[in-house]
Amino acid sequence: MKPYVTLSMALFLIIMLGTSSYNVDYGVGDIVSDFTLKNVDGKMVALSDYDDGIGVIIIFDCNTCPYSKAYNDRIIALNKKYATVGFPVVTVNSNNAENSRGDSFDEMVALAKRKNYDFPYLVDDTQRVARLFGATNTPHAFVLKRNGKTFEVAYIGAIDNNSRNGSLADKKYVEEAVNALLAGQPVPTPKTKAVGCGIQWKNS
């Protein structure tokens, strides 16, 4: 009996290790692996480039989802408010551009130009980073707090609780999380859910 138990446990571990390298699905408190993706200006951007700030607001976003459109100005405003105090925004588009032509690299470049993005808009064409984070929706925010050379997940979820109109939102989750981290306080609401477009995966 015993050898079977150990064998099955070993198999289980192998399977777990095999999948975890691809699908980590971060939770609050997890340490994030570094990643490097191409920005709309053609240059590569790594998470580890942000080693002198307080943290980073990663937002999985896209060109085509009506929720992304509704939140676009709010995302731009987040960077304006927090980049100067060491908490910049980095947006990532993981949508499969083969199915969603409006999410092609050229369209991303055009949107960033049209809206004068002063933060990266990275293309995750292998979808590896979205899978690593466990991002599901657009926009889907991950607030990361820097600890030395590593980044820890401090908040996962929606930007605020009113997709229709940001000025009517009475819970601004990302701002509350960043304000708490800037003040050295615990994040009041570390995880939220929101209605939104699913990320358009390849082969699904």
Place this chain on the structure above:
Amino acid sequence: MKIFILFFAFLNTTVGVSQKPQTIKLHDLQKIINAKTEKIQIINFWATWCGPCVKELPLFEELNAAARNNIQVTLVSLDLDLDPDPEKVYKFIARKNIRSQVLLLDEADPNSWIDKVDKAWNGSLPATIFINQKTGERKFIGKELQEGELEKYIEEMQ
């Protein structure tokens, strides 16, 4: 004059054909989810702006049309989360001639209610819940359904 009457009569009939979906709150939806029914319930969450949702709608329509008495299809639109005006949904239903029951969920603050619908749901669309109240079985599918999958999941619940 006669032409006018005919014209208005025509307008009336076209309006009459397209069903106006009811707007509901979370507690109404929970009543449907928990209804003591012999039927297998299929509750689909969708929106007019959601491409994969619109693509899979015909599967629900076919199932509803073939309606064996033991199946209840409900299409819950979440369009109101982004746009308070239901007119776009009314027009969509008329244009696509949707026959299944459509309801419009009108609830603010999604984080407060998504888990109450299903803990497995991350809030993205489309999403479908299969419920067999007789056996207490429940299945949640958080992605677009392919041809034949509805029947497969129903089969698994019987």
